[in-house]
Amino acid sequence: GENVEQHPSTLSVQEGDSAVIKCTYSDSASNYFPWYKQELGKGPQLIIDIRSNVGEKKDQRIAVTLNKTAKHFSLHITETQPEDSAVYFCAATQNTGGFKTIFGAGTRLFVKA
Amino acid sequence: ETGVTQTPRHLVMGMTNKKSLKCEQHLGHNAMYWYKQSAKKPLELMFVYNFKEQTENNSVPSRFSPECPNSSHLFLHLHTLQPEDSALYLCASSQDREGPLHFGNGTRLTVT
Numbered sequence: 001g002e003n004v005e006q007h008p009s010t011l012s013v014q015e016g017d018s019a020v021i022k023c024t025y026s027d028s029a030s031n032y033f034p035w036y037k038q039e040l041g042k043g044p045q046l047i048i049d050i051r052s053n054v055g056e057k058k059d060q061r062i063a064v065t066l067n068k069t070a071k072h073f074s075l076h077i078t079e080t081q082p083e084d085s086a087v088y089f090c091a092a093t094q095n096t097g098g099f100k101t102i103f104g105a106g107t108r109l110f111v112k113a
Numbered sequence: 114e115t116g117v118t119q120t121p122r123h124l125v126m127g128m129t130n131k132k133s134l135k136c137e138q139h140l141g142h143n144a145m146y147w148y149k150q151s152a153k154k155p156l157e158l159m160f161v162y163n164f165k166e167q168t169e170n171n172s173v174p175s176r177f178s179p180e181c182p183n184s185s186h187l188f189l190h191l192h193t194l195q196p197e198d199s200a201l202y203l204c205a206s207s208q209d210r211e212g213p214l215h216f217g218n219g220t221r222l223t224v225t
Contacts, residue, residue, distance in 0.1 A: 004155070034213050043117070043203050043216030044156075089156065098169070099210040103156040 002027040004092050006104025014112050019080050021107045023090035024072040030092040033066060033073050038087045038106075047088075048075070080111045116140045119204050119217035126194065127225055134189040134220045136204030144210050145187040147179060150201040150219070162187060163210060194224045 003026040013019050023033075031052040036044035050057045050064045050073065057064050061080075066073040077084055090104040117138045126132050138145065147159040161169035162181040176198075178190040187204055201221050205214040 032211065036214075036216075041218065043119075043205075043218045044214075045216065046213045049213055093211065095211060101158070101214070105153070105155045 002030060002092055002094060002100060002102040004090060004102045004104045006090050006107055008107060009105065010108045010110075012110040012112065013080050015080060015082060017080055019075075019077040019084070019109055019111075021075045021088055021090070021109075022072060023074070023092075023104050024070075025092040025102075026071065027092070027094055028068075028071065029096045030094040032093040033064070034091050034093070035062075035064060035075050036089045036091070038089065040086075044089055077109075080109075082111050082113050085109055085111045117204055117206055117215050117217035119202075119220050121220060122218065123221045123223075125223045125225060126191070128194060128196075130194075131190070131192040133191065134202055134204075134222075136187040136189075136217055138185055138187075138204075138206040138215070138217075140206055140208075140215060142206035142208050142215070143184060144207045145181060145184070146205040146207075146214065147177075147187065147189050148203040148205060148216075150203055156203070160189075161210075168210075191222075194222075196224050198222065199224045 006023045034049035037047045038044040048064050061078050063076045087106045087108050089106050093101040120135045144163045149157045159173045160179045165181050180188040201219045203219045204217045
């Protein structure tokens, strides 16, 4: 079955710097890759997603890149702000014999002011 | 406001108690989910309902019993739980099985 690995588990950056979180997946049938942000005391919230027919997507300070050949995708946050501090989860979804969404273990991002 | 409301936010129960978690979504979505979130583990899918029909049960112990009376409401009935069942239980919904998930803020469950 699908396996999603996420790195790093913890990331600390200075305010204004960029942050990059990377995920790899194992099943080439996966075709939808969302990223979620979870703040303390809240549920995960979708921040950006990408489908397998696209290599890159950007929304203001966040962007996601996808390399289908290498089976990895990354989240890029530029000009980080303290409110970006949270846990970020990547996920991979496939539809072979039923939909399956597998989550990475999460990255705790600290943005130091 | 996430559009998915879970109650209660916190629950402490003994191993012999029976309690229920409630989830309501105001988004008009067709699919609803229960996830378990434990420390330092990936989110674990427990149950999926699509158009009120249960379509997935990921080998969840029978002490967890879901109920979906309509497409807007989802319950998780709990009985004779174990301390290792303590976790954050998240409800989510999506327009269809392929789309992004919309999560509630979860119920923090502690089993004593």
